Amino acid sequence: MLKGEAKMQISRKSDYALRAMIYVAAWENDKICSINEISEAEKVPREYLAKILKELALQGFLQSFKGINGGYRLAMPREKISxxxxxxxxxxxxxVNDCVRKAGSAEACSRMGGCAMHSFWNAEQERVTKSLSSVNLASLDYETYYPEARKKAKKQPVRVL
Incomplete structure (x- = not known):
């Protein structure tokens, strides 16, 4: 990082998890996506991706299917996953910083009540949280970036239960 350059970013693990979830969501449960397929399509190392997908399944985001035709699909509607x-x-x-991260904990900032920056960081935290929660997997442009998935989804007959 260059001097004077600020850096706020999500972890590589989160980036890979987002890419994998977006890929799986593109298929709208029309198919089970294999680890190899997701890894290749999203340029994510297979071994690391396997751990991430397992964690996402354990947390209820994905359903996992074992066996030769195994893989993953969404465990809940795309609209519910931000x-x-x-x-x-x-x-x-x-x-956005430790001041906000530790608020309300035993490690809270000692200047919590008397710091001119505190209200700024709280407002910034609210903005970032609102922005990230406003984007869900249903709001993305799958037609452009995953045309094969969308073609298949359009061909599937709609089942009325």
């Missing part, structure tokens, strides 16, 4: 929930499942609470 970027924020995926990121927090991978790395814990998203916080």
């Amino acid at each position: 970027f924020l929930t995926i990121i927090e499942a991978m790395q814990g609470k998203v916080a």
Whole structure:
């Protein structure tokens, strides 16, 4: 990082989890996506992806299927899965700085009541949280980035229960 350059970012694990979830969501449960397929499509190392997918399944985001035709599909509707929930499942609470991250804990900032920056960081935290929670897996442009998945989904007959 260059001097004077600020860096706030999500973890690599969260980035890979988002990519995997977006890929699986593109198929809208029309198929079970294999680890190899997701790894290749999203350029994520297979071994690391396997651990991430297992964790996402344990946390209820994905259903896992074992066997030669095994893989993953969404365990809940795309509308219910936000970027924020995926990121927090991978790395814990998203916080713009330690002041906000530790608020309300025993490790809270000692200047909590008398710091001119505190209200700024709280407002910034609210903005970031709102932004990440406003984007869900249903709101993405799958037609452009996953045309094969969308073609298959359009061909599937609609089943009325």
